[in-house]
Each structure stands twice: as structure tokens, then as C-alpha cells.
Amino acid sequence: MIFPHTHLSLSGERLTVTYSLGAADLATARQRAEGICLEQTVELPAGLLAQDDLGTQVVGRLEALTPRPNRRFEAVISYASETVGDELTQLLNVVFGNTSMQPAIRVEQLSLPPSLLALFKGARFGQAGLRRLLGVERRPLLCTALKPLGLSAPDLAALARQFALGGIDLIKDDHGLANQSFAPFKDRVQRCAAAVAETHQQTGQLSLYAPNITAGPSRLLDNAWFAKEAGAGAVMITPGLTGLEAIRQLAMDDRFGLPILSHPAFRGTLVIDPEQGMSHGLVYGLLPRLAGADASIYVNFGGRFAFSQADCRAIVEATTAPLGPLPPIFPMPGGGMTLAHLPEMLTFYGREVILLIAGGLYGHGPNLLDNCRQFRAQAEALS
């Protein structure tokens, strides 16, 4: 053997991943599943490993393999917790890093042992904390977006003022607002935060402005602290562009302490083919929840995107199901919603939801303030 005999001190705790994979028959499925066990850990052929702790404990372990319809198989594979170390980047690597480059394999579920749930401890606020912060006890929370890209910072701030006056709880940047010349980040954040704060002083309406702080490593952190100092009440991050650890680092920083919204952009390809990628519940539910997002934005069924009711239900379950010490977070459906969708949304989601209506709020009628008030009134009446 090329490698020294290895004795490791392992806790015995393991994470469990459920994969769905395509294969012509059970024998091929077993081969593929055993390939995953190696690929996601040691990246070596089994023949090069001794039957020591490395070859038997570090390599993933196929716990179950079950045929499903249409030449699919469910493979449950466990990995030693120690393979993850202490980072979400490496958790994703173990779960799906290289295997993402294999066809017809989908990660359906992920179950973490207590040691990893203690490490990835989730949201600072979660559902209960965000309600306390906003002083909203029962009704669904309301969110809309500042847009479009191309408006100036003063024009966006004027919109923010209207939304605050209209009683919208969360006023977020459109995710396409970054650091463009039309409305540079710092100017926009200062003006919008000030508009929302002034409205609070004048009317008592408490809204949180959530600027989009998505950017590269240093600038994201600079943006976050600038936003906090400018008086922003929350921040929004697109983990598909920054990695999930960007959310986690801020969520775990006691000095930062603002709620975090997770935006779904650039992760659609991960979920859209039911035979590949990762499940909706994982990508838009469990993973942002582990990272510490307080709400996970995604595209609702019935809008201009392709998520189904079942997809959305899976996301709700992943944001709210019991998960060790981690608090439930808000599902935040949006994407082509209008006030006409509200009855159906409230029936489907109940109270524990953040309703995101943006384009549909601008387009509802000629007076934006009236549109907001109708949004709020409908959500209150129906809840």
C-alpha cells in the first residue's frame, strides 16, 4: 500500500445523504452508489485503500439501496462528520462536489448529526425573532422590492418611503441592484435607509430596509457594515453568487446582528431537472436555514416560474421542520405574484410566511400607496 496504515480518532457521528440515481439495473446502481462513496471523500479507487480507519470510516458508507420507478434508485449514504470539518463549503463538497459532474444523480435529503447542527447553528432571528423585531404577532409579513434597475438613488428612496407609508414590513432591493452608476450602493443604501427611518419617526410604521449586499468576499463584508451603519434594518444575499458561508459569517457575528434574506438567483439549474441536482427543499430550505438566513426567497407556484406546489411545500417543510436547536425560518415565496394570488397563497401557506409581491404591487393600480394599503388590508383580513 502506498498509504501508511491510518488509525483515526472518530466520534462515530455521521451525516446521511439520500441520493436518487438513474441506472439500468440494481448492480449498476450499486456500482454508482459505491462510486459516490469514494468520489465524495477519498477520491481514490477502493483497491488503493487498506481496511483501516481510512478505508472503512472516512470513505462514505452505503447504508441502503432501494429501487424506485423508472430505473431510478434511492441510495442512502453516510459520511463521518469529521469529513466536513467546520465549514459549509466543505459540507456541500462532501454532499455533492464532484458528483455534481455525474449525470442523473440528485441529492434528495440531508440529515446532520448533533455535532454539525451545533456548528451550523442557523438563524439569529428566525420566524419568532423577526416577528418580535417587527412587532407583528399574527399576520403574514409583507415584503416588496425597490426597482427597476436604472432608477436613481433618490427615486428609489422615494419608492421606499411610499412602501413604508403603505405598511410594508420588509422593503428589499431588487437583487439586480448592485453597485451600478445609476444608483451606487452607498448612495442608495443611505438614502433608502433614511427614507424608511424618517417614515418610522413620522408615522410609527416600522419597516426594515434590506439592501442587496451580494458581492465578492471583502466587498460583501464592507457592504454589510456600511448598511448597518446607514441604518438598514436587514440585508439580502444571493448565496448562488457568494457561497452560503457569506450568510453564515454574518449570521454568527454578534456585533452585526441584522436579519438576513437569502435570494434564489443563479441556483435554479440546481433544482429544475427532477433527475439531477439537488431537491428544492435542500437548496431553498435546509441550506439557507443552516447558513443562518432568517427568510428564504424562492419563486412561488402559479407565477412566471416553474416551481410546483409540491416543490413549494417541500421548501416550507425544510424551513420549518424540527431541526435540533435551529429555529424555523420564513419561507418567502415571490416571482410574479399579484394581489389576486393572495387568497391562494394564504390558504397554502397560512400565517407563517413572508408574502413577496413586487412587480404585481407596482402594477396593481396607478397609486402605489393605495396598492400597498390594499396588500396590507388583504393580508390582515385573510389571516
Add this chain to the structure above:
Amino acid sequence: MIFPHTHLSLSGERLTVTYSLGAADLATARQRAEGICLEQTVELPAGLLAQDDLGTQVVGRLEALTPRPNRRFEAVISYASETVGDELTQLLNVVFGNTSMQPAIRVEQLSLPPSLLALFKGARFGQAGLRRLLGVERRPLLCTALKPLGLSAPDLAALARQFALGGIDLIKDDHGLANQSFAPFKDRVQRCAAAVAETHQQTGQLSLYAPNITAGPSRLLDNAWFAKEAGAGAVMITPGLTGLEAIRQLAMDDRFGLPILSHPAFRGTLVIDPEQGMSHGLVYGLLPRLAGADASIYVNFGGRFAFSQADCRAIVEATTAPLGPLPPIFPMPGGGMTLAHLPEMLTFYGREVILLIAGGLYGHGPNLLDNCRQFRAQAEALS
């Protein structure tokens, strides 16, 4: 109109994106393409926009729509450069952010105007710079990986020494080596960098050790600087887990100044379905090149992954085709390669390639040093 009449000062420079999309007929394809123009910019229905600069310049513009076989259509859409601002995160957002959540749309090509190529200025070293740094003029460069996960830092350093003695140019961490208790990041990096440096002193063989610095925002930067101070000759980043801006920030930092390898993990789902996601050339060629990687690792045809010869050819072209002032970077095929693959690889890639053989090098014969020397001799003889 809800929005103020907007006059913008625009350069007229536009980026151009070629999408392939599925649709039943030309009229539906046009609808889908026009939907992309709105979705990727203003995220509002066209009816809410005036025919001002915002409604005509900021909204994406459908430049061409051409039927292709099998109910696919090629849509060429241009966007004002100003929509990107100054960040790769937002470039990806404009190109594919929300549209990634629509079915049957694939980004095939991306063409940037001079202003954006000046902003995303690419690799510090590139092919020529990396050859100069290593003092290798003509032959293909050789790379292998320290593995497996589970070995101790001293054991990994012993392997690094063997690889350096054996004449391997680039000795990288396996991408699954992060900050696990088996071989914590700092201990591993210090020992492996020292082993490679000692071998250089003793034998004159110059190898670059490239630790995996993939992590969340602050820790990635800490890792990078720690690696540099410990004497690492390069670093490796997995942009699928950190975002591409992590590469760009380090590539643009004159004080940092180490070569950067881009690892392909967690991006496979983006490319694997030919009707969705993004093309291989974009994901593993153009995008890491724009970000500033000096070499882009991907999985070669004929190994244990599913990329085709055509996919690999597209990656080579995207890493090397003329691109304003950006230097060509190295394609770095790996993933199940062995010494037996070398003749085919050298025929296909020629000299301008980094040959990545890892598991196949460990497995070639019982003496690792001999295996390395055979790798080097074969690459020299065949080139």
C-alpha cells in the same frame, strides 16, 4: 406611469449573451426571449415602463432569434454594460440570475465589450506567466493532488516531498482537504510548503504547492495570506462554493501575487444537461478566465465523468481564444486520468495544457517516485 421619466447617460457599450431555449414555435420563443430581456434587468412587465432610456436601454434587447433543430431557438440578447456595474456577481446575475429558474434555457455564449474586459482583466500569470514562473518552456505542465482525506499533515507532506522529487510542477491539495481534524489547514499548509521548499533547495526541482483555500469570505482571505506566508507557490479555489469574485479579488491584489487554480466542483449541474444551465466553455473556460484563474481544472473525456470531447474542446477554446487584453490560461483536464491516457491527451491538447493525474498516479505502480518520473518522462517524450 409609476416611475419618473428617466434620462440616463449610457456609453452605448453592450454585452451580448447567446441563449438556446426550448419553445413550441417561433412566437412562443419570441415571448420567452422577450421575457428574458425583462427578467434579467428591470424585473417588471413591459407595460409598466415608459419608452424612455429605462424602457429602451436598460431592458435587454433581443438582437436575433433563430430556429434550431428539435424545437430549440437561439436568442441573442444584448444588455447595457452599465447594468453589470463593477462586479462578476452582478455579471452572472444579468446573464442568468433569475432565468436559471426557468426550464429549457441554456446560456451558450457571452461576449463582453472593451469596458468590461478592462474591468475583469483576467489572470496575473496565464499560460506564459506560469511557464516563466516554473521555468518550463515547451512541455505540458504536470499536476497531481495530495490525498486522501483522512491522512495526517505529516503524511501529506511526505507525499508532497515524493511528488516534488519526482518532478511534478504543481502539487495541489485534493479539493476535499479543507480544515478537518485529520490535517488542519494551517498545519497541513506549513508542512507541505516546507517539504516542497526543502526539495527545491536540495535538488533544484521547482514545484509549486497549491493548497485548497476554499472557505467563507473572511476565512478564504485569511487562508490565502497564511498560505503565502507559509511559502505556498499557488492556491486553489472552488468558485462553485465561494463565488467567482473570490478568485478575482486575489488575482487583482498585487501584494498577493500567487497563481490561482480554479476547481470545478459543485458546478456540474450547471453544464450537464445540454438544454439547460450554461455551456462548458462558459463555466469552465470563460468565467474562471475573466475572474483571474491561471488554470481551470475540469473533468476530461474518457475518465470517470461525463464530459465529451466536444465539451473539452469548447473549454480549451474559451481558455485560450483571443479576448481583449486577457492572457490565455491553462486548461487543466483531470478526473480519472491515468498514465495510459497520456498519448490521447497529448494528441488532443498539444503542449499548452496542465495534465492532472492524481488517483491514476498513486495507482500506477507500488513506488510513487517511480510513477512520477514515468509521468514526467512520458510527457517530455510525447511533447
